[in-house]
Amino acid sequence: MEAAVYYVFLAMTLGGALGVLLTPGYVGAAMSMLASMLGVAGLMLMMGAYFPAFVMISVYAGAVLVLFVFVVMLVGDAHEPVRLWRKFAFLVLWAAAGAVVGLYAPEMSSWAESKLASGVSGSSGALEVAKNYGYAMFKNNMLAFQISGLLLLAAMVGVIAVAKEPAVRKRRREMV
Amino acid sequence: MGVEVFMTNILLNSLALAAAGVPGGAAAAPGAVSTPACDWVELLLRVLFSLVAIIVVMSFAGLSVVAERKVCAYIQGRYGPNRTAIPWVLAVPVLGKFLQRAGLMQLVADGLKFLFKEDPLPAHVNKVWYVAAPVISLAPVLVVACVIPFGVYWSNGAAMPLSVANIDVGLLFALAVGALGVYGTIMAAWSSNSKFPYIGGMRACAQVISYELTMALAVLPVVMFVARDAESPLNLFEIGRAQSASAWFCLAQPLGALLFLIALFVETNRLPFDIAESETDLVSGFHTEYGSFKFGLFYVGEYGHMVVGSALFITLFLGAWNPLPWLAWPEEWGAVAAVLSVLTFLVKIAAMLFFFIWIRWTLPRFRYDQAMNLGWRALLPLGVANLVFYMLWLGF
Numbered sequence: 001m002e003a004a005v006y007y008v009f010l011a012m013t014l015g016g017a018l019g020v021l022l023t024p025g026y027v028g029a030a031m032s033m034l035a036s037m038l039g040v041a042g043l044m045l046m047m048g049a050y051f052p053a054f055v056m057i058s059v060y061a062g063a064v065l066v067l068f069v070f071v072v073m074l075v076g077d078a079h080e081p082v083r084l085w086r087k088f089a090f091l092v093l094w095a096a097a098g099a100v101v102g103l104y105a106p107e108m109s110s111w112a113e114s115k116l117a118s119g120v121s122g123s124s125g126a127l128e129v130a131k132n133y134g135y136a137m138f139k140n141n142m143l144a145f146q147i148s149g150l151l152l153l154a155a156m157v158g159v160i161a162v163a164k165e166p167a168v169r170k171r172r173r174e175m176v
Numbered sequence: 177m178g179v180e181v182f183m184t185n186i187l188l189n190s191l192a193l194a195a196a197g198v199p200g201g202a203a204a205a206p207g208a209v210s211t212p213a214c215d216w217v218e219l220l221l222r223v224l225f226s227l228v229a230i231i232v233v234m235s236f237a238g239l240s241v242v243a244e245r246k247v248c249a250y251i252q253g254r255y256g257p258n259r260t261a262i263p264w265v266l267a268v269p270v271l272g273k274f275l276q277r278a279g280l281m282q283l284v285a286d287g288l289k290f291l292f293k294e295d296p297l298p299a300h301v302n303k304v305w306y307v308a309a310p311v312i313s314l315a316p317v318l319v320v321a322c323v324i325p326f327g328v329y330w331s332n333g334a335a336m337p338l339s340v341a342n343i344d345v346g347l348l349f350a351l352a353v354g355a356l357g358v359y360g361t362i363m364a365a366w367s368s369n370s371k372f373p374y375i376g377g378m379r380a381c382a383q384v385i386s387y388e389l390t391m392a393l394a395v396l397p398v399v400m401f402v403a404r405d406a407e408s409p410l411n412l413f414e415i416g417r418a419q420s421a422s423a424w425f426c427l428a429q430p431l432g433a434l435l436f437l438i439a440l441f442v443e444t445n446r447l448p449f450d451i452a453e454s455e456t457d458l459v460s461g462f463h464t465e466y467g468s469f470k471f472g473l474f475y476v477g478e479y480g481h482m483v484v485g486s487a488l489f490i491t492l493f494l495g496a497w498n499p500l501p502w503l504a505w506p507e508e509w510g511a512v513a514a515v516l517s518v519l520t521f522l523v524k525i526a527a528m529l530f531f532f533i534w535i536r537w538t539l540p541r542f543r544y545d546q547a548m549n550l551g552w553r554a555l556l557p558l559g560v561a562n563l564v565f566y567m568l569w570l571g572f
Contacts, residue, residue: 027366031305034359054348062355063388069362070381073374 006046012039014098021090026072030065037061047111051129225340229321232522237479240529242283244479247533257282290472298368298465305367310466310473313360317480320350324487325413327497327518330507337413338518346412347395350488354443357481358384361445361452361462364474368465376461379544380452383442386551391439393559394432397566398425398492404570412488416496420504424495431562433493435555440489442551444481447536451544486528490521494528497521 012035019032037060044053137145242257249256257279265281266272275281297303323346325337336342343349358380365377402418403409419425426433442449453461463474490496497517498504505513505520542550 028305031359031363050343050345051348054345054352058348058352058355058392062352062358063385066358066362066381066384069366070378070385073362073366073378073381 002046006043009039009042009046010101012036013043014039014094014101017097018090018094021094022087027069030068030072033068034061034065037065051133222340226322229324229326229340230318232326233318233321233480233483234476236483236522236525236529237476238283238287240479240482240533241286241475242279243529244533244536245282246279247530248537251534251537260285287472290469290475293468295468295470300369301465302367302369305363306465307470309360309364309367310470310477311360312363313357314473314477314480316353316355316357317477317484320354320484321487323349323412324484324491325416325496326487326521327514328413328416328505329514329517330510335417335507337416338514339413342411342413344408345410347399347410347415347492350412350484351392351395354481354484354488355384355388357443357477360474360477364466365452365462368462370465372458372460372464373462376452376454376458376464379454380445380462382544383449383452383547383551386548387439387442387555390435390551390555390559391443393556393563394435394439395492396563397429397432400566400570401425401428412491416491416498419495420498421502424493424498424501426493426495427501429493429562429566431558432566433489435559435562436489436493438555440485441532441535442547444485444532445478446482446532448539448542449547450541451547454541456541482529482532483525486525486532487521490524490528494524 014036016032016034016036016039019035020029023029023032037056041053041057041061044050044056246256258277260279260282261272261276262281262284266276297306322340323343325339325342327338328335329338330336361380362377365373365380368374398415399409402415406414406418408414441447445452450461453463455461458464463471466474495501497520499516499520505516507513509516
């Protein structure tokens with residue numbers, strides 16, 4: 001039973017990943033990503049990590065991906081055909097990754113129980129879990145957290161710089 | 177049509193299985209949910225329970241379709257549907273006439289009409305997503321229904337929830353899975369490959385992004401209140417229990433309740449926030465290209481969303497299954513109290529549905545820019561202020 005559910009989620013995850021690589025349009029890719037995320041959330045559930053699983057669905061699937069789709073719909077979907085060699089390379093990579101994960105079927109729930117029994121994750125209450133995440137994010141790993149935030153900010157500025165039409169070209173166009 | 181129902185079942189079952197496998201409710205019901213997966217009887221019971229939950233939601237959705245027509249007629253000074261009748265039901269002495277006047281048989285007629293109409297598949301659509309979209313918009317609603325505690329019962333002195341899956345992070349589950357419903361709208365809009373649905377879908381995207389923050393911010397103070405004396409404050413049953421024999425959260429946090437209610441109107445795409453559908457300027461928005469039972473699924477999905485959203489609002493702010501503020505059904509009454517708690521919950525859902533319909537036929541629709549302004553410039557700051565206020569209040 002557990003194995004069946006595991007393989008369903010696994011298929012969702014890997015199938016979604018393949019879909020991201022191989023669908024021609026952006027919207028289809030985003031939807032494949034959604035399937036992949038739901039699969040990953042399901043795997044998290046099986047390991048007993050309920051809080052991050054639902055936070056991931058809520059934040060990434062419920063908000064970030066919607067934003068992606070909104071932007072794609074705003075600028076228009078692309079229909080560039082996927083080149084054959086790329087398709088093939090993706091397929092090989094994906095098959096290798098899938099074989100590793102698919103052949104290695106861990107006993108996820110028993111693993112979670114053993115962790116719980118040995119007291120690694122502390123109390124099982126959702127409040128405790130949330131508290132632990134808070135401490136991990138804003139106390140123990142504060143520097144890494146801030147650096148990743150800074151990187152995202154830099155990326156955003158870069159995107160705006162790339163997307164913005166250079167002033168020179170704009171002036172030239174206005175002259176014509 | 178058969179394909180869609182089949183797909184709904186598959187999607188639902190996989191998600192419901194995931195939910196049912198969650199060992200949770202550590203504080204309220206130790207060991208109630210953590211079943212060994214091989215226990216088939218338990219599994220069968222669980223499937224049965226989820227079917228009951230789905231039937232409750234679907235029948236409420238159907239009845240609210242009738243209620244919509246009757247209430248709107250009442251507000252506009254008309255009678256509404258009062259002619260439709262099945263002959264041999266009409267022959268029943270008093271009941272038949274009553275059913276005819278109440279328009280209840282109109283529901284059957286509506287459903288059959290959706291079922292028997294031609295099911296068009298326009299040539300210009302993206303076929304896979306076009307067929308999948310109505311299912312995607314309906315399925316999350318039915319999944320969320322599994323975590324709603326419809327009532328309470330007592331066994332060996334411990335209060336237990338009458339819900340399919342009493343999971344520890346029920347609130348997060350409801351918000352996360354409920355938010356997935358918007359993909360039905362988006363995919364319908366995109367796959368229709370036509371201008372009006374496209375615009376409607378973009379509006380739906382923008383709206384969901386804008387109001388989801390407000391919703392989360394409005395819920396957080398409730399969780400903080402519950403966390404004062406419950407171990408798992410994200411459990412919907414614990415949230416309900418925190419309101420028995422004490423003030424309901426709509427009294428303790430009126431602003432939060434109002435914000436959540438407004439965000440709920442947005443999430444369910446109801447007037448005054450139905451700019452994604454907006455008959456006056458977008459034909460009928462994201463489902464312009466749909467007909468027959470596919471449109472029927474969107475239709476039922478909207479009302480199902482209303483039912484589940486109302487249930488969530490009731491659990492969070494309107495005292496869940498408790499009859500009045502500072503008053504709970506006494507534990508000594510046993511099974512009677514359990515039945516009364518469920519009835520209370522259902523009556524509250526009906527009242528909320530009436531409220532939804534009342535608002536729809538009273539307020540005009542917001543324009544796109546008005547909805548955006550309201551969301552970002554008014555509701556979001558208010559939500560942050562609300563959160564900070566209760567943080568300080570609980571802190572000192």
